[in-house]
Amino acid sequence: GAGVSQSPRYKVAKRGQDVALRCDPISGHVSLFWYQQALGQGPEFLTYFQNEAQLDKSGLPSDRFFAERPEGSVSTLKIQRTQQEDSAVYLCASSRQPRPNYGYTFGSGTRLTVV
Template sequence: GAGVSQSPRYKVAKRGQDVALRCDPISGHVSLFWYQQALGQGPEFLTYFQNEAQLDKSGLPSDRFFAERPEGSVSTLKIQRTQQEDSAVYLCASSKTGEPTYEQYFGPGTRLTVT
């Protein structure tokens, strides 16, 4: 069935390059989340959208990170001037409603390697 998809699955960037990571949530899901997962660790919250509104971006590590969801469906996480410490798996998750509900459906992630 159609789950959360992310592209690309793997991205190698040279330090200083900009990257854009895409998330296609489950159709009709209101809430969308981005997480960063370093190797061997649990995911860490980055930002949250309810429809097109970015309600929480407290987890974004620096102003080089920017996320958008202009039409309330597909979302893009952009990282400018990538640094080696940005190397991680970036996970996207969606959930059905905008109310506090915790059954999130995760995508497979994009593994970003900055060289």
């Protein structure tokens, strides 16, 4: 596709519910990132994939967060037993090269609200 596509755009979950957020990166992009952006804050790193390999998951806040990219293209971020503090915009970004000289292309994000 022309850009990074994320779905759903909005998700309301009841506390304790499991959610799955999807990211479709630009075709052929090797690198894929997930970031979490709380209201009034900058994005915070969650995890990084190079193709299907998850090379860095140091930003995942707890073992309730899990990400996968099994075929090196689409990625899913799963949050189990959601808590109110998980409410945020979840941004996905991708790039053709592991380290581009032009930054990364971000998607429009999924706004998760836990009630």
